[in-house]
Amino acid sequence: MNILLVDDKYDVVYGIAQGVDWAGIGEIRLFFAFSGKEALDIIEKNHIQLLITDIEMPGMSGLELADILQKKKADVGVIFLSSHDSFRYAQAAIRLGCYDYILQPVEYEKLQNSIIHVLNQMLLRKKDSADGGQAQEYALRREHAWKEILLHKPAYDAGLIRDILEDAQIYLRANGLYRVVLAALFYHRQPLNSWITKRTEKELMERLRGAFPPSARLVADFMTNGRQCVMVLEDGDLVPAMEEFLEDGAAGSESSLAIYISRPAALAQLPLVYQELNRMIADNVGQYGGVFEYREAAEGPQDELAVSDMLAVRKWKGWLLDGEQDRIREDILRFLQKKDQARKLDKRTLVVLAQLIVSTFYSFETCSAEKMLTNPQILDCLDQSTNSAAGLLAFLDKVTAQYKERVLLNEKDGNAALLGQIKSYVGSHLENPLNREEIAEKFFISKDYLSHLFARQEGMGFTQYVNEQRISKAKELLQNSDLPIKIIALNVGISDYAYFSKMFRKSAGISANEYRILNRDDK
Numbered sequence: 001m002n003i004l005l006v007d008d009k010y011d012v013v014y015g016i017a018q019g020v021d022w023a024g025i026g027e028i029r030l031f032f033a034f035s036g037k038e039a040l041d042i043i044e045k046n047h048i049q050l051l052i053t054d055i056e057m058p059g060m061s062g063l064e065l066a067d068i069l070q071k072k073k074a075d076v077g078v079i080f081l082s083s084h085d086s087f088r089y090a091q092a093a094i095r096l097g098c099y100d101y102i103l104q105p106v107e108y109e110k111l112q113n114s115i116i117h118v119l120n121q122m123l124l125r126k127k128d129s130a131d132g133g134q135a136q137e138y139a140l141r142r143e144h145a146w147k148e149i150l151l152h153k154p155a156y157d158a159g160l161i162r163d164i165l166e167d168a169q170i171y172l173r174a175n176g177l178y179r180v181v182l183a184a185l186f187y188h189r190q191p192l193n194s195w196i197t198k199r200t201e202k203e204l205m206e207r208l209r210g211a212f213p214p215s216a217r218l219v220a221d222f223m224t225n226g227r228q229c230v231m232v233l234e235d236g237d238l239v240p241a242m243e244e245f246l247e248d249g250a251a252g253s254e255s256s257l258a259i260y261i262s263r264p265a266a267l268a269q270l271p272l273v274y275q276e277l278n279r280m281i282a283d284n285v286g287q288y289g290g291v292f293e294y295r296e297a298a299e300g301p302q303d304e305l306a307v308s309d310m311l312a313v314r315k316w317k318g319w320l321l322d323g324e325q326d327r328i329r330e331d332i333l334r335f336l337q338k339k340d341q342a343r344k345l346d347k348r349t350l351v352v353l354a355q356l357i358v359s360t361f362y363s364f365e366t367c368s369a370e371k372m373l374t375n376p377q378i379l380d381c382l383d384q385s386t387n388s389a390a391g392l393l394a395f396l397d398k399v400t401a402q403y404k405e406r407v408l409l410n411e412k413d414g415n416a417a418l419l420g421q422i423k424s425y426v427g428s429h430l431e432n433p434l435n436r437e438e439i440a441e442k443f444f445i446s447k448d449y450l451s452h453l454f455a456r457q458e459g460m461g462f463t464q465y466v467n468e469q470r471i472s473k474a475k476e477l478l479q480n481s482d483l484p485i486k487i488i489a490l491n492v493g494i495s496d497y498a499y500f501s502k503m504f505r506k507s508a509g510i511s512a513n514e515y516r517i518l519n520r521d522d523k
Contacts, residue, residue: 001119002046004031006039006053006062007081012104016052019108023224025115025147026140036060040068048076050118052111054104055082055089063089066096077122079114081106109153116148120168141168146220146232150180150274158268172219172267177235179216180262180270181242182277183208184228185255186287204257205229211245212238228281230274235264242291256289263294285388286345307352311335316360321446325400328360332396336389350386354395358382361399378402406444418443419457422450426466430473431493434466470494471507478516485512 007013013032022028031046033039037060042048051069053062066078078098082089085103093101099118102111120141145168149161156164165172172178185204208229209221216236223229242259260280262273276294284292308314312331319327332353339345378398385395422443426434439462440447454462470492477488489500504512 001026001050002029002031002048003050003052003115004033004039004042004046004048006033006036006051006057006065008034008054008057010034012054012081012106016106016108016111020112020115025112025119026143036062036065039065043069043074043076049122050077050079050115052079052081052115055080055093056084063092063096066093066098070096077118079111079118113148113152116144116151120144120148120164138169142170142220143222144168145170146222146230150230150271151224152271155271158266161268161270170219175266177264177266178219178270179233179235179238179264180274180277181231181233181238182228182260182274182281183231184258184260184281186258186289208245208257208259211241212236213241216241232270239291239293246289246291256287258284258287258289259291261291261293282387283347285347285350285386286340286343287388288343307335307349308356310338311356313356313360316356317441320360320403321440322448323446325403329393329396329400332357333393336392340389345389347386350389350392353392354382354385357385357396357399361403415453415457418445419453422453423465426469430466430470431491433493436462467503468507471504474500474504474512475508475515475519478512479519485516488512 005013005016013034017030017032022030031042031048033042036053036057039051039053040060043051051066053065055062062080062082066080069076069078078093078096079100079102080089080093080098081102081104083104090101099121100114102114145164149156149164183205205223209218209231212218212231212233213236216233216238218231218233220232221229238261242261246257246259258281260277262277265273273294280292280294316328316331319325335353336345339349378395381391381395381398384391386392422439425439425442436447436450440450443450445453450462454460454465458465460468474488474492477483477491478485481488483491485500486497489495489497492500494500494503501512504515508515510518
């Protein structure tokens with residue numbers, strides 16, 4: 001099927017080209033034009049069967065383009081796109097025999113459903129050919145009808161489903177029960193951090209179609225995107241036949257075949273059970289082969305605490321601050337391999353792991369998730385992290401690299417600048433507990449590096465520096481205020497009055513009260 005996309009805006013054309021799942025529609029060859037004149041030239045030189053065109057274009061509008069094709073009696077179906085919900089445009093489009101009229105900005109899923117529907121309508125309008133093409137057209141019509149039923153969101157109601165089938169000359173028992181089977185081939189399975197999937201081999205799927213028991217009559221089958229085969233059968237006991245098929249080594253030694261079988265369902269429920277199977281295959285991030293029958297009582301979500309207990313999550317932050325980020329990757333990879341060996345690596349587990357990575361790497365006050373996750377590359381990796389073990393490890397590597405960049409940036413700013421920031425923070429938070437671990441975490445450095453920084457730049461440890469700042473502020477308050485000494489001690493973060501008195505005398509050589517008497521401005 002040759003389809004021509006026409007719009008004077010490049011981003012619209014390429015947006016549609018990338019946004020629509022063309023492989024899910026069938027074997028499509030796309031052509032692009034950015035004006036009506038260019039579109040006519042392409043149509044004259046190529047056998048274009050469907051035209052998707054904007055109406056409002058400079059030079060030659062989409063309506064004028066369709067009018068020319070109609071006068072030439074060109075056998076081209078037309079779908080109009082328009083930014084305006086105009087009755088005049090819609091009326092003209094109907095007069096020109098268009099199949100659909102869609103408002104922009106276009107919803108790609110809606111456009112895809114429209115294309116499938118239009119292809120069905122076009123096949124119905126064609127006259128039976130005398131050269132044997134009738135059977136091929138009939139097969140295509142059946143395939144597009146089933147795709148329209150199963151892939152459409154939201155699902156059609158029972159009446160519309162039956163109308164679509166009857167239009168394609170497909171007649172099924174109204175009270176019959178059917179099963180959907182979805183088969184996916186995972187080819188050349190590699191180690192966890194480099195899994196790849198190749199396209200489905202049509203020969204294998206042909207053998208699969210012949211493996212069903214006679215009691216389960218095949219009523220429909222089609223490929224979705226080159227790696228999944230969808231089949232609809234009358235209800236029957238499919239599991240034993242499929243298990244026998246796999247035991248015969250159908251998938252070969254370098255690939256694994258996963259066969260998902262739905263529950264028995266009435267015709268109107270087929271879109272729902274198809275979505276259930278899609279959720280099952282999405283959950284199989286371990287790419288395990290086998291026969292998987294749908295069960296109502298699905299396993300609940302992985303408990304985050306249970307996953308954490310199988311990992312050294314409590315040590316991750318310490319490893320980060322001590323510059324041992326690679327130990328986190330080793331811990332996660334070991335966990336993934338263990339789950340994979342037990343054939344229990346699923347999407348829900350990866351979701352929990354991604355959450356643990358985010359909460360660890362982005363828990364620092366100076367490096368919040370809101371700031372760090374504004375990076376489009378990080379967001380894209382996060383989106384892919386729950387699709388496969390490789391995706392999760394790629395996300396971990398990306399955030400680890402970002403973490404290291406931030407540490408290097410802090411070092412480039414210079415120790416003096418970093419020290420100045422820490423000292424400023426300490427000076428404005430003396431009333432709070434200030435321990436070495438807390439300050440190191442806030443400034444994205446290890447506690448040992450914090451001690452080293454103060455020893456080298458200030459000639460004293462961090463705790464000694466904090467204590468000197470507390471006494472310095474206490475002296476200032478004693479000299480410039482009438483606050484009781486116990487309140488002053490609390491204001492500089494020392495709740496134990498006896499300890500405060502001892503520390504003040506050690507620093508000043510006299511008591512706090514004596515210091516106040518000697519240094520008051522109004523004495």
